Amino acid sequence: MTSSQSTSSRTFGNEDHLPRVPLPSLDDSGRRFIEWCAPLLTPDELAETERALAAFLRPDGPGRRLHEALAEYDASPGVHSWLDTFWPYRYLGRRDRIALNANFFFLFRESGQGQVERAAGLIAAALNYKARLDDERVPPIVQRGRPLTMEQNKFLFSTTRIPGAVQDTVRSPYSDEWPGPSQARHIVVFFRGHMVRMDVIGPAGRPHTLDELAAGLGEIMKNDVPAAAPAGHLTTKARAEWAASREALLAADPGNAARLYDVETALFCVCLEDTAPRDDLDACDRLLHGDSGNRWFDKAVSFVVFADGTAGINVEHCELDGTTILSFVDALMGEPAEEHSRQSEARSQGAPAVDTIEFVLDDALRADVREAAASFARYAADTATTTVSFDDFGASDAKRLRMSPDAFVQLAYQLAHKRSKGFVGATYESIATRQYRRGRTEAMRVVTPEVLRFVEAMDDPGADAGTRRAAFRAAADKHVERAKACQAGQVPEQHLWELQLIQKRRGEELGVTEPMALFGSPGWVKMRDDYLSTSSAPSTNIRYFGFGSTSTQCIGVGYVLLPDRFNVYLSTPAAVADAMHAFADRLREAVAELRELLTTP
Template identity: 85%
Template sequence: MNSSQSPSPRTFDNEDHLPRVPLPSLDDSGRRLLEWCAPLVTPDELAETEKALASFVRPDGPGPKLQAALAEYDASEGVHSWLDTFWPYRYLGRRDRIALNANFFFLFQDSVQLFQGSRQSQAERAAGLIAAALNYKAQLDDERIPPIVQRGQALTMEQNKFLFSTTRIPGAEQDTVRAPYSDESPGPSQARHIVVFFRGHMIRMDVIGPAGRPHTLDELAAGLDEIMKNDVRAETPVGHLTTKARAEWAASREALLAADAGNAARLDDVETALFCVCLEDFAPRDDLDACDHLLHGDSGNRWFDKAVSFIVFADGTAGINVEHCGLDGTTILSFVDTLLGESAEEHSRRSEARSQGAPATGPIEFVLTTDLRADVRAAAASFAQYAADTATTTVAFDDFGANDAKRLRTSPDAFVQMAYQLAHKRSKGFVGATYESIATRQYRRGRTEAMRVVTPEVVRFAEAMDDPAADAETRCAAFRAAAEKHVERAKASQAGQVPEQHLWELQLIQKRRGEELGVTEPLTLFSSPGWIKMRDDYLSTSSAPSTNIRYFGFGSTSPQCIGVAYVLLPDRFNVYLSTPAAVADAMHAFAGHLREAVPELQDLLA
């Protein structure tokens, strides 16, 4: 495919023809670093950062050597992007727990579908999600999922290879991924089973029959109903171990394999399963309760390393928990939109499901030593406390959406980001470093870029809003200037004209290859105030616009951070907030000010 041709309709056909992620120059990233950190530091701190940058980029300094190594890597055969090494380090290299810290969730809209003439039960809702996912997989295997196209250009669909039978494997120093479409397992997954969790029990359930056809909806629902007849909770659910810090979980996994020869096959059942279905034995009290359980829930009823876990509550409320290393929100959104965009019956029909009797099921029961049982109990208690130490809340606007922002002649995302900045300044007294995830899927294997929201214009806007001497015209002008700068920076971020991940990868190259490249001196740039303060999030923000989603959420990223996950639709705007419980008062103050800031800005711009 060349630029004059239409994109191929086959899922992965366009990948090798997509433009490569541009490699920024060292000078451009240095200049942008100073520009981006300036509103967050004092003049003295900026001067210190400028000095460290000058040392880094000097002609005989470490920067040019590291940049040359990165450019050489980018041009190497088989390399798709200069970020090819960065992404595994960023996601698989983290050593803390991924449960709550890295995995994210979506709370689905309520199902209004009927199942055989009556409202869906829990088993029927779960069966519908399974049937839809199996239809999606059948189409993906045949490359019949059309690529997402924006402005005539196909976006990368590479992440779709990680939707099924993909599991993160803990490692002592860095994790790995077990997945199809890999050297170890070429092509689509051949698995025919899922893992169902109920009351901490793990059950292997064959959802595709021996002839390769999915079971019918009623057979899937009957299989789930049979599983839910068990009214006894599992004593020591091994899923708790997936909440541990990664090196600790790696050690526990080795102990699990050593405890009994059959545990390897049991792990294999979990790791090769198409996905997990976690059935809860209660109905959530409200949206916040549902969100919290989707984010962390009963960790004995989860396997957080699994790429995709559907979670269905007793009243049919449902959502998804996603392991982040191979999957970003945009991929999951298009997946979920496809699943929920048609009835379960239609998905089942299209997948050519056939009646073949009750699905084969069987318990996955690990053999545990005394030490492993203690390990499981300790992991459960530790994570329960960690979840309890996380404060969350929701903010919902039923009378404001993207269309309202457009009527006010402003970018919807710029509007809500300015509302966040104003709410933060009023709740904490200052404008703080803010991260926003920007999708870059127009590039080959593109994922996201790290945009930093705070600009001098944002600071002036936030100050003007509470300046008694500033009239409405002055405040409106300050908003417009900040919003325009926001849009400008977002476009630059989408185009890869961004400093953070580039400079971070140079730092990582020194850690990996410093001696080989003759770059062993301390890199003071990465301990400079500008670098540290620009990346020390007070707000970590990301959006998931879909009419099939009620809420989207993730945990906070630092001790003072508020995680801000938002669903901004044409007619409504829902936000899920999370922060450490120790600073919960600031989050609740932020939520209160956000409720006030949105209508205040509407009035100002009107």
């Protein structure tokens, strides 16, 4: 926005005035790509990558034609960003499971409430948020005087990912098919694999009271016989397989279409667990994957509430990033449920209508459900996880040491990885770009030449404390510089990736049909083959944040860095669990050692 434009107080009032995501020049992306991948490569691999890039960038090369097509698209009427097509391909085009692989979770702070009270309170708070959102009374987030895009808020309610044979789609409000906010008045409650439609908003458009919501949940929980064949298991399948199962579900009984419609248009899901987690790690694991018969992983928002009142959220990622969910959760938990209920003008109107959603299954579908359940249980069991907690270190401590808090922990990750595995590996960090129109995230690659010098100095017996401090600060400064470049959209990965996707979509039309060596080069492959995949969620309302790993050797690192504490959730394939546990041990040591290094004169 220009200085002459005032910030609108309406939720979506600033969207058309936000600056567009800048499209980097092709030559700049090529130069930055080499800078990013070089620290991971041998001299021979770097030379091979440079040759592939030169062929891509030559005046008559494929890169020029692809970039020209992208620039034309970016300037087309109705296009908000050159990434408008990229995001659907990135998220909806993936063909593996989204359960555990793509969805993410937050474990909420404790409330001291029991299960039904906490679930009813979350429902009431979410309904108040929706009422405010529908009227555009949720204030736009302003960061450093600039409003951020609020577009993702349109996908919080009644949004569901729909599996497709080739690419998934999204059923959501604010769309051509469904203009404006969702008019749905129901949620779907899961208990012991049963799916129940519960009307949480009455016929006159007012929410039910807290007592009535609690009574509705209590009524649902009276049916404590586990469901025989919970259809939720099907949402754990690889996407094309789930698409085929969904078609079979629709064909099995005429009424199944209406049952799917109830699930897919519900405002959100509430998953009531019949047991309490043993500890924080168990709660995190069950929020990440849990009892898949008691979930609908395609739903944008699913609140999960355990038998002891422990609660969290599982989020489908295709339209929602962590920053949006953080703001949502902060709003829900920022005031007591009674206040949310009052603000939403909830009124007493009798017990909410509840109706069991029971899909009609034939023998083949029942077998399909059983196999999906067993397959996902094996997959979850093949995932190793752990938590690392620092109660004596947080962002405030890093700042007192004149260090960027994020740079501090990211460099601690690098040192811990080097000491646990013997090398520095490709590391991804998600950087928010919501200051742009429909901005989402940018891919940051953490490993720099300064990082390599830092980890070398830390384990060099000949390096004194001053040398190590200097290397640490130089690497941190470079980290901050690169993060700022990501926030400014002046980075290479997603730009080059979109050019690769344009060839797949329009290669024949553009005359770019030959394989492009760049995307098989050591630099491209190694830079994107994560050993650490990291993302942060700073909120006092969140205890842990997590997601699955992204490759066979990757450790997923979800972290909550608060002023006074620092919690990390780690996940990796079970086959390499020992390396993850070694990384966790070295991380504890690295944080203490780096803190001491900056503290000592």
